[in-house]
Amino acid sequence: MTKDKYDVIVIGSGIGGLCAAALLGRYGKRVIVCESHTIAGGAAHNFRRRGFEFDSGPSFYCGLTDIQSLNPLKQVLDVIGESVAAVRYDPLGHYHFPEGTLAVYSDGDRYRQEVAKITPVGARELEQFERRLLPLYDAMKGIPALALRADWQLLPVLLGRYLPSLLKMLPNLPLIQASVGNVMDATVKDPWIRRLIDLECFLLSGLKAHGTIAPEVAFMLGERSRAGVEYPVGGSGEIVNALVRGL
Ligand SMILES: Cc1cc2nc3c(=O)[nH]c(=O)nc-3n(C[C@H](O)[C@H](O)[C@H](O)COP(=O)(O)OP(=O)(O)OC[C@H]3O[C@@H](n4cnc5c(N)ncnc54)[C@H](O)[C@@H]3O)c2cc1C
Structure with a gap:
């Protein structure tokens, strides 16, 4: 049997x-x-x-090949x-918009320089958006996904081994369940950048910014810049x- x-x-x-x-x-x-x-x-x-x-x-x-991979x-x-x-490989591709074509570089600064060729004001807003999310990535990267378990023993594991990262997480708690659309609303007015963020969210989750959770985008932005994209x-x-x- x-x-x-x-x-x-x-x-x-x-x-x-x-x-x-x-x-x-x-x-x-x-x-x-x-x-x-x-x-x-x-x-x-x-x-x-x-x-x-x-x-x-x-x-x-x-x-995929990084020994400190998250x-x-x-x-x-x-x-x-x-x-x-x-x-x-870098850039990971090119976005073709009616307003112009931009290379999607892994490095956040280099990517924003591309964006600035289309909208300099928008590129600064994009930086604000990323700055709001990257502390969450910084806190998350100290806690490996494999350490997360679904039972009560999660608590002793987190408190015993990952206390510093847990403390870093505290100011970011409101973001953990939040939609990244809220972060976009608070930081980005430029309609072109809002479309760009919607596009990146769609590529990541199949939904626009308001349907995508903030940690997912924080992790994508942080890891893309830190480890680069591989095939x-x-x-x-x-x-x-x-x-x-x-x-
Ligand atoms: C077009 C596309 C592009 C993507 N691009 C990326 C990307 O670039 N980077 C990235 O990280 N992710 C990307 N993803 C997402 C990624 O592919 C998925 O998140 C991941 O592969 C999902 O794996 P899963 O095991 O959860 O589900 P699935 O891959 O859907 O696996 C479910 C499996 O269960 C089987 N199954 C279902 N019901 C039964 C049943 N009753 N009996 C037996 N078998 C059953 C199905 O046949 C299937 O093999 C992309 C997804 C798509 C579709």
Whole structure:
């Protein structure tokens, strides 16, 4: 009986399911992953046509090769003894607007210099917006995602090991549940910059600023500037292969 063979059944082999299953396996649980598609990876699977490899979903990654990475996926790969080769690239792309084209550099200052070519006032407002969010990133980066657990033992872990970061978090508490749209309303009037922020939020979460939580954008801005953007050699499927191997 399946019940006697496995401790945990994970439904779905997306990156989320594979990470959960790999960690459970690492901690000694007997795990099976059930997938309704013919291949693993969910939104992040690769497919091949006429000799070309295509990604079905994600293509922007941060911190896949960084030893101090804050990327939870990299932390899972480390824990299960796996790694992927990745290539860093900058700018990560170009935005084409009717008002002009701008290169999206990882470094925040360089990116704002590009923005200033279209709206110098807006670039200053964008800086205010980032300044409001980056202290939250600074506090979050001291607490690895793998340390966050869903039971009461979260408290002793946080208090015992991450007290300085927790204290840094206190002034940022109102931002944790807030929409980044509120931060935008408080710091940015320029309609073009507001559209730019909406665009970046959409690329990140599929929703505009008012539907996107502030920590998500804070983390994206901070990590993009600190670690840069990378692409796994062989495509996103290589991450899936590494997780499946580790599992
Ligand atoms: C077009 C696109 C671009 C993206 N770009 C980026 C990016 O650049 N950077 C980034 O970090 N993120 C990006 N993302 C987001 C990222 O791909 C997803 O957040 C992540 O892959 C989701 O993983 P998941 O495991 O949560 O879910 P999914 O990948 O959706 O996995 C769910 C899995 O469960 C399976 N399943 C569902 N129901 C059942 C069932 N009843 N029985 C068996 N199996 C089942 C599905 O077939 C699927 O394989 C992008 C997403 C898309 C779609």
